[in-house]
Amino acid sequence: MQYARKLRKGDKVAIVSLSSGMLGEEFCSHNIEIGVKRLKEYGLEPVFMPNALKGIEYLQAHPESRAKDLKDAFLDDSIAGIICAIGGDDTYRLLPYLMEDEEFIEAVDKHPKLFTGFSDTTVNHLMFYKLGLSTYYGPNFICDLGEIANEMLPYTKRAFEGYLEGNEFDEIVSSEIWYEERADFSKAAIGTDRISHKEERGFELLQGNEVFQGELLGGCLESFYDLLANTRYVDEKNICEKYGLFPHKEEWQGKILFIETCEEKPVPGLFEKEIMLLKEKGVFDAVNGVLVGKPQDEAYYQEYKDILIKVIDNEKVPIVYNVNFGHATPRCALQYGVVAKVDMKQKKIYLDK
Numbered sequence: 001m002q003y004a005r006k007l008r009k010g011d012k013v014a015i016v017s018l019s020s021g022m023l024g025e026e027f028c029s030h031n032i033e034i035g036v037k038r039l040k041e042y043g044l045e046p047v048f049m050p051n052a053l054k055g056i057e058y059l060q061a062h063p064e065s066r067a068k069d070l071k072d073a074f075l076d077d078s079i080a081g082i083i084c085a086i087g088g089d090d091t092y093r094l095l096p097y098l099m100e101d102e103e104f105i106e107a108v109d110k111h112p113k114l115f116t117g118f119s120d121t122t123v124n125h126l127m128f129y130k131l132g133l134s135t136y137y138g139p140n141f142i143c144d145l146g147e148i149a150n151e152m153l154p155y156t157k158r159a160f161e162g163y164l165e166g167n168e169f170d171e172i173v174s175s176e177i178w179y180e181e182r183a184d185f186s187k188a189a190i191g192t193d194r195i196s197h198k199e200e201r202g203f204e205l206l207q208g209n210e211v212f213q214g215e216l217l218g219g220c221l222e223s224f225y226d227l228l229a230n231t232r233y234v235d236e237k238n239i240c241e242k243y244g245l246f247p248h249k250e251e252w253q254g255k256i257l258f259i260e261t262c263e264e265k266p267v268p269g270l271f272e273k274e275i276m277l278l279k280e281k282g283v284f285d286a287v288n289g290v291l292v293g294k295p296q297d298e299a300y301y302q303e304y305k306d307i308l309i310k311v312i313d314n315e316k317v318p319i320v321y322n323v324n325f326g327h328a329t330p331r332c333a334l335q336y337g338v339v340a341k342v343d344m345k346q347k348k349i350y351l352d353k
Helices: 026-041 055-061 063-075 091-099 102-110 119-131 141-145 154-161 221-229 236-242 268-280 301-312
Strands: 012-016 045-048 079-084 114-117 177-179 196-198 204-207 211-220 256-260 289-293 319-323 339-343 348-352
Touching: 012 063, 026 045, 026 141, 055 063, 063 079, 063 091, 063 102, 079 141, 091 102, 091 119, 091 236, 102 119, 114 119, 119 211, 119 221, 141 154, 204 301, 211 221, 211 289, 221 236, 221 256, 221 268, 268 301, 289 301, 301 319
Parallel strands: 012 045, 012 079, 079 114, 211 256, 256 289, 289 319
Antiparallel strands: 177 196, 204 319, 211 339, 339 348
C-alpha cells in the first residue's frame, strides 16, 4: 500500500462531489462558508474542483464530470489532499471513467494524496484500495468541516487534525459524548448545538478475544449490500464485479472488518440480510475481528447486537461494537490498510502507522 503524506500549512486541498451534488445547492451555501473558514484556520487552501458546485441535477446526469474532478485533482501536483463533499448513493457510476483510464491510475500510483470521506464514498475507498492507495474513512466537508455549531465537534475535530503533519495520533478511544442527528441544517440553525448525551457504554466487546489485530478494511454496510445484491441500481452489481471492487475472500484473510450503518437506519430485517450477505461471501471465515460503528441516534442498538452474534455464528470471531466512526456523530477516521491492534482490556484501538 502507498501512504500519502500528511497535510502541511500552505497546502491546497481539493473539494470534490463524487456522489450527491448537494454542495452546489443554495441550501448548502452556509456550509461552504463555514467549511472554508475552518480549513483556512488550519492554514490550508480549499480548491473547489470545477464540477463540485454544479448541483444535484447536473451531477446526477454527469458522472463523467464527477470522475474528471477526481482525476484532475490527482494530476494537479499543487494539491496535497482531497476531501469529499458528502456521500450519496451512486458513486459506482464513476468506475468506468476511472478504472479504464491509465492516466488516472498512473497518477494515483505516482502522486498519492490524502483522501477522506465516508458513506457511499466506500466505493471510492475500495477503488483506491484496489489501486494500492491507503485512504481514510473519516470526516467529509459538509457534515464535519461545515458543521453549523460554533465549533467542529471536538472528537471529530481531533480526527481531522490527525490529517495534519505533527498532529498524528496512534490510538482511538471511545468518545465521552454522542450526538443526535440534527433535524434542522438550515442557515437559521447556525450556532446551535446538537443534542448530546453522555456515552454510557463505550466500546463493547460482544464476543471473542479481548486482544486482536489486523489490517483495516471496510466501509458502509449499505454500500456493500448495494454493490453485492443489486438492490438499488440495476447495473451496480455488474459494474462493481467488472472492476473487482469487492475484495475476494482471500483478501479478507487476517484483516479487521469495519462496518457501520447509514442514515437510513436499516430495520433489523434488512440489517440481518446485509450481515448474512457478508457471511455468504466468506468474510467472517477470514477476518481476525470486526469493528461495528455506533448506529446513528442509537437506532436498533440492541437488535443489531443480537443479529451480529446470531448471523456470524462463530464465537471465536471478536466483535467490538459501538465504535465512533461513520454516520453517527462524533466520528474518528479509520485508515485502510493500516494495522490496528484492538485491546479491549484497555478499551483502545492502537494504530501502527
